[in-house]
Amino acid sequence: MRLVIARCSVDYVGRLTAHLPEATRLLIHKADGSLLVHSDGGSYKPLNWMSPPATFEVAELSEEQQLAGVVECWEVKHRKSGDTLRVNIFEFVSDSHHELGVDPGLTKDGVEAHLQELLAAQIERLGDGHTLVRREHMTAIGPVDILARDAEGAAVAVEIKRRGEIDGVEQLTRYLELMNRDPLLAPVQGVFAAQEIKPQARTLAEDRGIRCLVLDYDDMRGEESGELRLF
The missing domain is CATH 3.40.1350.10 (Trna Endonuclease; Chain: A, domain 1)
Incomplete structure (x- = not known):
């Protein structure tokens, strides 16, 4: 699992479109391919996300993105629907990787x-x-x-x-x-x-x-x- 705190903007493009303007957020990229975008509030629910199966790549920056101050662009694309979550990162505050291992699953009540x-x-x-x-x-x-x-x-x-x-x-x-x-x-x-x-x-x-x-x-x-x- 990769945990990144970054100043970023987020766009979801596909069957629905959504835009999150530039702000500092928590980005969670999981081993299953999913990406979750969280703010410091709203309990457990992410502001936006891409579910697996998905591909992750760091896209080449356009001249327009570079002029806007973007230092890295993530594109997470759903393999079936083609929907894309695009994250423009302006500043990395924190970036860490963690191996969580196999989860035993939820113990039911x-x-x-x-x-x-x-x-x-x-x-x-x-x-x-x-x-x-x-x-x-x-x-x-x-x-x-x-x-x-x-x-x-x-x-x-x-x-x-x-x-x-x-x-x-x-x-x-x-x-x-x-x-x-x-x-x-x-x-x-x-x-x-x-x-x-x-x-x-x-x-x-x-x-x-x-x-x-x-x-x-x-x-x-x-x-x-x-x-x-x-x-």
Whole structure:
């Protein structure tokens, strides 16, 4: 991981366009190819970003950029969409590299772990004809919660959250990217399952072809116990 604090401007060019004027910001370039642009505020959410798979290159400066005081220009391009995040750097304040190693992944809380157990036992909630392959299917970057097959035998990867937010969609996207490289699994469909799914997360998931599934925890627990429920 490369952490850079720099005075920079940022432009996103593609399906959407966005511009961040010159200011001092934190730039995070990860080993997976992603680039995150942060300010000193706004909690965890970056001001702009490029998701993997992406290519990174230091572009040759134009005469106009040199006259404007740009000392380095980064271009991060998404390999599938062609969208580009262009960072014009005017001054490097700090630049460091760090090897973080393999992350063990997120340890789920009791509710998420139980949701996984319940959905594995009630796999038909994914749709008629679905069958369970295994829980905690391991990938190179961590385990996907559930691997299943649909009625036609196609692979289905399910990521389960108590509250579905954008980070969870990004996590499932990374899993799908890796799993779709496996000829024994591809093509792999994605299902983002949670008790509550935020509108922004649903929009992002649907834009990436990921199906959303809202889980009723109480109803699933009632089915597990065999209790009769009127409501």
